[in-house]
């Protein structure tokens with residue numbers, strides 16, 4: 001079975017989803033990360049002299065992080081960091097839908113519209129694009145040109161938003177989605193921190209971000225935002241609960 005995680009910046013995959021990505025890899029799930037920007041607007045830039053150099057370095061850092069997390073495949077798109085809200089919505093959803101129809105995940109992960117604990121606008125937009133792609137990938141009247149390129153409609157079974165049971169001091173107000181799934185990541189907490197530290201250009205933020213990762217403890221929290229089978233909400237401990245192999 002397959003799990004797709006859609007993020008906005010290199011390092012999101014580790015900080016917000018890393019424990020679950022590694023856990024499901026260990027359970028035999030094929031995992032993928034689609035990152036919408038190469039993170040070229042970061043204030044911490046390592047040795048990079050311009051945006052192109054920073055993009056190239058951060059793509060390598062993402063590859064190193066994904067290797068630690070056991071991610072089967074990853075792709076970084078070329079959208080501009082911190083400008084996702086300026087883009088043409090239908091065009092970006094097309095790119096996410098194309099990836100979805102190719103990888104054909106059973107379960108999808110992204111941020112909530114609040115933008116995660118940082119409230120970053122790019123995280124919010126990743127949520128919007130991914131939520132629409134989750135719905136539209138299954139519909140034959142959306143992006144039908146895909147079907148002349150070897151792709152078929154695909155209906156993923158569940159969409160989860162990452163969420164948290166805390167907020168960060170000094171950040172803009174956020175209204176996170178309530179937790180409906182708690183995933184115990186155990187010692188993969190250490191793997192997740194190591195994957196975050198693979199983003200070496202971001203070393204100046206390690207002292208602030210790693211305590212936030214530790215604040216989540218050995219668990220990651222999610223909100224079931226959509227499911228192909230209508231159901232009542234209940235607490236889950238497994239993102240693949242009720243998932244059909246042939247779906």
Ligand SMILES: [Zn+2]
Pocket residue numbers: 008009012120123
């Ligand atoms: Zn981010």
